Amino acid sequence: MSVYNGEKYLREAMDSVLHQTFPDFEFIIIDDASTDRTASILSVYQNKDSRVKIIQKEKNKGVAGFIENLNFGLAQAKGKYIARMDADDICDLQRLEKQVTFLEEHTDIFIVGSNMQCIDENDSPLHQMEAPLKNNKIKEKMFRRISMFHPTIMFRNTGIQYREKMRYCEDYDLYFRLMTQDLKFANLNETLLQYRILKTSISRKDDKFIRWIFTEKARQFFVERTKDGRDSYDSFEPSSYVKILDKDFKNSREELVFALRTALKFTCKMEADKLLSKAEQDFGDDNIFKFFRILSKLPAFFAKCYFKLSPVSCS
Numbered sequence: 465m466s467v468y469n470g471e472k473y474l475r476e477a478m479d480s481v482l483h484q485t486f487p488d489f490e491f492i493i494i495d496d497a498s499t500d501r502t503a504s505i506l507s508v509y510q511n512k513d514s515r516v517k518i519i520q521k522e523k524n525k526g527v528a529g530f531i532e533n534l535n536f537g538l539a540q541a542k543g544k545y546i547a548r549m550d551a552d553d554i555c556d557l558q559r560l561e562k563q564v565t566f567l568e569e570h571t572d573i574f575i576v577g578s579n580m581q582c583i584d585e586n587d588s589p590l591h592q593m594e595a596p597l598k599n600n601k602i603k604e605k606m607f608r609r610i611s612m613f614h615p616t617i618m619f620r621n622t623g624i625q626y627r628e629k630m631r632y633c634e635d636y637d638l639y640f641r642l643m644t645q646d647l648k649f650a651n652l653n654e655t656l657l658q659y660r661i662l663k664t665s666i667s668r669k670d671d672k673f674i675r676w677i678f679t680e681k682a683r684q685f686f687v688e689r690t691k692d693g694r695d696s697y698d699s700f701e702p703s704s705y706v707k708i709l710d711k712d713f714k715n716s717r718e719e720l721v722f723a724l725r726t727a728l729k730f731t732c733k734m735e736a737d738k739l740l741s742k743a744e745q746d747f748g749d750d751n752i753f754k755f756f757r758i759l760s761k762l763p764a765f766f767a768k769c770y771f772k773l774s775p776v777s778c779s
Contacts, residue, residue, distance in 0.1 A: 467551035
């Protein structure tokens with residue numbers, strides 16, 4: 465668990481873990497340089513329960529630091545299995561028992577998740593999120609939309625880590641990498657977590673387009689690995705995509721093409737207009753940007769059809 469300024473919901477989240485019917489675990493929590501009462505709350509719990517292990521960071525690095533936190537926790541974990549959750553969510557009290565039992569009984573399965581109930585800031589239910597159950601169906605749906613909910617997962621502790629440049633979609637990238645390794649997935653047909661949706665969460669609306677770019681990158685890397693046995697992650701520069709809408713930031717042609725494909729695919733008209741203006745300013749009468757300008761003026765149906773037929777590419 466990673467937490468930053470989580471005092472409001474932290475006790476409820478921790479209690480839902482520490483009161484599990486399966487008691488044999490270590491609870492690793494990374495405090496991401498909180499400035500509220502998070503540290504004192506964690507200290508109280510650590511003094512009361514030896515299963516609580518606190519990692520205190522000195523500097524908060526935002527979204528990029530979140531993935532770093534997860535990897536800190538993974539590096540410290542000594543257990544046979546790894547379970548994820550966020551510091552404002554609530555676990556069903558039988559979650560660990562049910563997921564451990566499932567993995568013990570199904571040794572061919574590498575990772576297991578579940579359904580989850582979305583709740584608001586006042587614990588009121590919003591909507592239920594159902595996950596496909598079987599390996600083939602999970603993988604079939606994964607390329608179109610995420611089919612395992614990250615805060616619900618438990619997986620075997622084999623030393624795997626998240627890739628830190630995959631901001632906003634470290635879970636998606638992990639699943640695609642596991643798919644490349646032909647590891648098996650499963651979801652339990654039970655609601656084992658209440659997932660809190662906050663106005664201030666990392667996945668806030670303002671970041672939606674940037675998140676879509678990173679998700680498309682995860683898809684691109686998966687296609688590359690499937691085709692060539694390796695991907696271009698090492699040459700990927702995330703900060704260039706974070707700044708892609710900044711008209712004063714110089715992006716490469718490849719980056720602008722990729723971002724425009726994403727904007728048109730997901731009908732992000734405002735972002736597409738900004739990117740086209742930037743591309744036309746920096747690259748003049750390049751034919752690919754002329755084509756995207758025409759495509760942007762057509763009904764969204766045409767762009768969706770084009771990108772459905774066209775493979776993930778940045779050329």
